[in-house]
Amino acid sequence: MPEYTLKIRRFSPESGEAAYWANYTTELEGHRSVLEGILNVKDREDGSIAIRCSCRAAICGSCGVKINGKPMLACNTHLEWAKSTSRDGAITVEPMGNMPVIKDLIVDMDAVHWKKIQRVTPWLLPDGPPPEREYIVPHENMVDVTQTMACIQCGACVSDCLSMEVDPLFIGPAALAKAYRFVGDPRDGQHLERLKDLSEDPHGIYDCTHCFNCIEACPKGVAPMSQIMRLRRIAGSDHGIDDRNNGHRHEMAFVNNIRRNGLLHEADLLPDSYGGKFHPRAVPELLDSLPVITRALMRRKVTPKSALVHSHKAPKEVKGIFERIEGKDERLELNLYVSGEEKSDEQAPGVPPDAAGGDGQATSSGPQKARG
Amino acid sequence: MKVAYWPGCVSRGFTPELHGAMAKIAPLLDIELLELDRASCCGAGVIAEHNQELADTLNARTFALAQQTDGAMMMNICSTCQGSQSECQERLDANGEYREHINANLSDEGLSYQRGIENKNLLWLLVEEIGLEELRSKVKRPLENLRVGPFYGCYIVRPTDRLKIDEANPRDTYLQLLIEVLGGTVIDYAGAYRCCGFPIITMNKSASLKQAGRHIGDAIDAEADCLVTPCPLCHLNLDLQQPLAAREVGRDLGLPVLHLPQLVGLALGLDPGELGMARHVVKPTTVIDWSTSVVAATG
Numbered sequence: 001m002p003e004y005t006l007k008i009r010r011f012s013p014e015s016g017e018a019a020y021w022a023n024y025t026t027e028l029e030g031h032r033s034v035l036e037g038i039l040n041v042k043d044r045e046d047g048s049i050a051i052r053c054s055c056r057a058a059i060c061g062s063c064g065v066k067i068n069g070k071p072m073l074a075c076n077t078h079l080e081w082a083k084s085t086s087r088d089g090a091i092t093v094e095p096m097g098n099m100p101v102i103k104d105l106i107v108d109m110d111a112v113h114w115k116k117i118q119r120v121t122p123w124l125l126p127d128g129p130p131p132e133r134e135y136i137v138p139h140e141n142m143v144d145v146t147q148t149m150a151c152i153q154c155g156a157c158v159s160d161c162l163s164m165e166v167d168p169l170f171i172g173p174a175a176l177a178k179a180y181r182f183v184g185d186p187r188d189g190q191h192l193e194r195l196k197d198l199s200e201d202p203h204g205i206y207d208c209t210h211c212f213n214c215i216e217a218c219p220k221g222v223a224p225m226s227q228i229m230r231l232r233r234i235a236g237s238d239h240g241i242d243d244r245n246n247g248h249r250h251e252m253a254f255v256n257n258i259r260r261n262g263l264l265h266e267a268d269l270l271p272d273s274y275g276g277k278f279h280p281r282a283v284p285e286l287l288d289s290l291p292v293i294t295r296a297l298m299r300r301k302v303t304p305k306s307a308l309v310h311s312h313k314a315p316k317e318v319k320g321i322f323e324r325i326e327g328k329d330e331r332l333e334l335n336l337y338v339s340g341e342e343k344s345d346e347q348a349p350g351v352p353p354d355a356a357g358g359d360g361q362a363t364s365s366g367p368q369k370a371r372g
Numbered sequence: 373m374k375v376a377y378w379p380g381c382v383s384r385g386f387t388p389e390l391h392g393a394m395a396k397i398a399p400l401l402d403i404e405l406l407e408l409d410r411a412s413c414c415g416a417g418v419i420a421e422h423n424q425e426l427a428d429t430l431n432a433r434t435f436a437l438a439q440q441t442d443g444a445m446m447m448n449i450c451s452t453c454q455g456s457q458s459e460c461q462e463r464l465d466a467n468g469e470y471r472e473h474i475n476a477n478l479s480d481e482g483l484s485y486q487r488g489i490e491n492k493n494l495l496w497l498l499v500e501e502i503g504l505e506e507l508r509s510k511v512k513r514p515l516e517n518l519r520v521g522p523f524y525g526c527y528i529v530r531p532t533d534r535l536k537i538d539e540a541n542p543r544d545t546y547l548q549l550l551i552e553v554l555g556g557t558v559i560d561y562a563g564a565y566r567c568c569g570f571p572i573i574t575m576n577k578s579a580s581l582k583q584a585g586r587h588i589g590d591a592i593d594a595e596a597d598c599l600v601t602p603c604p605l606c607h608l609n610l611d612l613q614q615p616l617a618a619r620e621v622g623r624d625l626g627l628p629v630l631h632l633p634q635l636v637g638l639a640l641g642l643d644p645g646e647l648g649m650a651r652h653v654v655k656p657t658t659v660i661d662w663s664t665s666v667v668a669a670t671g
Contacts, residue, residue, distance in 0.1 A: 241546075265385065
């Protein structure tokens, strides 16, 4: 039977001592979980190790911890895999981040995670009296919110949220994914109010820094960041909510910048995000950035000419694409979580196409290759 | 090798030294750059946030233009381009019906994206196509005694499945491998895989600068001489905004931040000036003495 070293972060508030690392060894087969390893150690060596767990089948969301620095479910992580991804053979297990530690591997979910979930009014707010019988919801609408409903509230995404790390007030990935669950539900009657609330909150949807950590951390494929982006799309593109955080203005400044120039002209982006160079909102921001602007000019990163003259204009084809797509009545979205991926035996992604080959590389004659 | 080259916007805008440095190192590495000068911005995730179909169409157009060249693959020098384009490509490659729909948006121009283009950031290309040993053999001025902190940022390391980071291609270790091959010392610090904060600079400036400031501070505490990043947007927050970040975190910073091709160029024997290093806000030329064959920190 293989032996595994578990390096566990211990902390007991009543002891008055700082947190410390302690090593334990356990003999278990490699396909057993890190949780089983910890419980084994707890049974045989040190009963005082504290960890929260229940179902042991990746469905209750209780045993979220950091394994080798990354948040995951201890019950859903094989010992052998954990060892192979460790730095020096010892599997490190520590409490999740962004939440206060109660004891050892147990964090205070109430103080952070659940408080934030409550912040987004996580229940249905229907319009008018309920129907006589059940609500009839179109199938595609329910499929649309399935991804967010897969959340098991383990807190792994909260643990790794890089916005929350610098702004603890950020509503955060789990709660915002939960918010989409109701914004996407046709039975809810408060879509606009919810979206306004989440856009206007300085720690709401526009406080996400787009780091993908929550997508990477989620053991259930909820992709919280993608849900936040959908909230932004609906708030901005569909409802035109002009929030006080410059979120929608920044988005539009960026989009219009590319529509005009094809490439990003940064010198316009900052002032436009605040409403334009001469807007009262932009003036203090530009003044605050004056030392930076001055240095950029001094270092010839930017020249007055390059800042003022738009040397690049969008090709007419790019302008045409903007017109064509923005002129459509409906936005088209493809969610791979719902649609899945097409399997093609004939051509795996990554195989260079005909055009790129030229040296006899094998290409398929599959249906996709027939066109063009 | 010949590559369809997508420099991105920022490398030709606020970090012109990046585009210039790439042009300098390319011939030394036998890379022929076929620049995609008709392509448009990748959208940096913001256009996708506005309208997914629009972002996917613009990037499908870029891919189609790349496929018209005789380059062996497409290469970019911006992590954000890599991440945004990989996201669009994932959707385009996953679903034939969707791809056809997007290609219809390109039909006026007679373009069509065929599934399966390889699009690699310079970092990936250096390790996977050129190879570390080949690179080692080209080093003229090993970066001895230079302590370099890798700064990946987000778009080039997450999500791992989309970016095809696995045991066979441990792309999230390439910066470290590269620094070592170039003769430098890798610095282990907390910020290597964290966000620079740039995407929220106009929405929550304080949080944004706090991120940049903390990572720079952590690297200084780990005794780094400089950082290196494959992302020009990270460079904006880490270098251009560094004085403001220092104010935000309440400590002196002053850590030079190099673009990836600059670090490579130095080891290949190029002059720091040629690589545009005097154009940074934190001038690496005043902090580090690059003039000697053995690079040593003066600080």
